[in-house]
Amino acid sequence: MSRRGNGRRAVSPLLLVIRESTNMKQVLLLLAVALVASWSFGQTNPPSAAWSGEPRSAEQELLALEQAWAGAVQQRDTAKIDQIQAGEYMFTDPAGQLWTKSRELDTLKSGALAITSFVLSEQQVRLYENTAVVAQRITWTGAFNGSDISGPQRMTDVFVKRDGRWQCVTSQATRISSP
Numbered sequence: 670m671s672r673r674g675n676g677r678r679a680v681s682p683l684l685l686v687i688r689e690s691t692n693m694k695q696v697l698l699l700l701a702v703a704l705v706a707s708w709s710f711g712q713t714n715p716p717s718a719a720w721s722g723e724p725r726s727a728e729q730e731l732l733a734l735e736q737a738w739a740g741a742v743q744q745r746d747t748a749k750i751d752q753i754q755a756g757e758y759m760f761t762d763p764a765g766q767l768w769t770k771s772r773e774l775d776t777l778k779s780g781a782l783a784i785t786s787f788v789l790s791e792q793q794v795r796l797y798e799n800t801a802v803v804a805q806r807i808t809w810t811g812a813f814n815g816s817d818i819s820g821p822q823r824m825t826d827v828f829v830k831r832d833g834r835w836q837c838v839t840s841q842a843t844r845i846s847s848p
Contacts, residue, residue, distance in 0.1 A: 727835075728794045731801055731828060734835055739787040739807070747774045755829065755836040763822060763844040776813075784811035799830040806845070821845040 734753060741749035751774060758770040768776075776782045791806040803826045810819040823843045828835045 727796055727801065727830075731794050731803055731835060732792060734828075735789055735792065735803055735805065735826070738837075739789055742777070742782075743784050743787045745777050745780075747777055750774060750777070753837055755831075755838045758837060759839050761839075761841040763842050782811065782813050784809050786810040801828040801830075801835065802826070803828065807842075 737749065738753050740746070741753070751770075754770050754773075756770065758773075760768040760773060762768060786809055788808045789805050790808070793804045795802045795804075805824050805826075806821060807824050808821045812818060822845060824840060825842075826837050826840045828837050830836075
């Protein structure tokens with residue numbers, strides 16, 4: 670509390686509520702609401718955060734990372750893919766085969782996997798502290814060892830946040846059959 674020029678003490682509005690309230694439950698409820706409101710407002714990014722240079726939400730980061738990954742596969746940018754995938758990354762392809770990170774990168778480098786179009790849609794992100802699951806539909810055009818692999822698939826990627834950045838630790842794809 671401070672003194673005003675007229676010799677009276679300035680009293681905060683919160684103290685006035687406490688002094689005037691005879692019901693302590695009301696005071697505690699008011700404090701709880703104020704704390705929750707201040708905490709929740711501080712935890713959300715405004716819709717314009719992606720454009721203003723402010724930090725993006727984890728969901729936005731992951732969706733942007735998925736898009737960058739799709740572009741890197743299409744462009745055979747193995748350096749970018751190496752950053753996105755964790756060292757222990759593994760992929761289960763639609764045929765049920767297990768791929769390591771090194772096998773995937775070697776296949777892209779050799780040209781055995783050639784993707785000419787890669788579209789992501791129906792994306793859903795689930796966050797669990799430092800782990801995230803991204804489920805999505807992918808539609809690509811391309812070939813593997815000369816065989817056409819074009820078409821829609823369901824893809825699930827699991828990311829872990831380490832040292833301030835998201836890395837994919839495992840992926841699984843399932844071909845969507847024609848109705």
